[in-house]
Amino acid sequence: MANSSDAPHVPGTSGRVGTCGASDDDFQKLEYARRYVEEIPNADLVVxxxxxxxxxxxxxxxxxAIVEHLGAAS
Known part of the structure; x- marks a missing residue:
């Protein structure tokens, strides 16, 4: 698992990553999105x-979800 102190910071951003997963996606399973959130520092998931x-x-x-993510980033 990644450590948030290892994550690069992009100036002018919060460093947060927002992901969105679909509840019934048979191709990109929701478990993949959950894994991204576990492995990417400062990530969150909206289903x-x-x-x-x-x-x-x-x-x-x-x-x-996008508006809330961007609002939280400011």
Whole structure:
């Protein structure tokens, strides 16, 4: 598992990583997104309803997650 002190910091950012996974995606399984969150420092995961393309299945939920992530970054 990565250590947050090893993570590079990009100036002007919070260093946080937001990920979004679809609850019923048979191709990119939700467990992959959960693993990213475990291994990427300062990462969080939002799970939305849908299949492989959550921006089509749950556009409002994805947009809300992006807005909340960007708001938390400032």
């Amino acid at each position: 939305v309803e849908g299949k492989h393309i959550p921006t089509e299945d749950s556009p409002h939920e994805v947009a809300r």
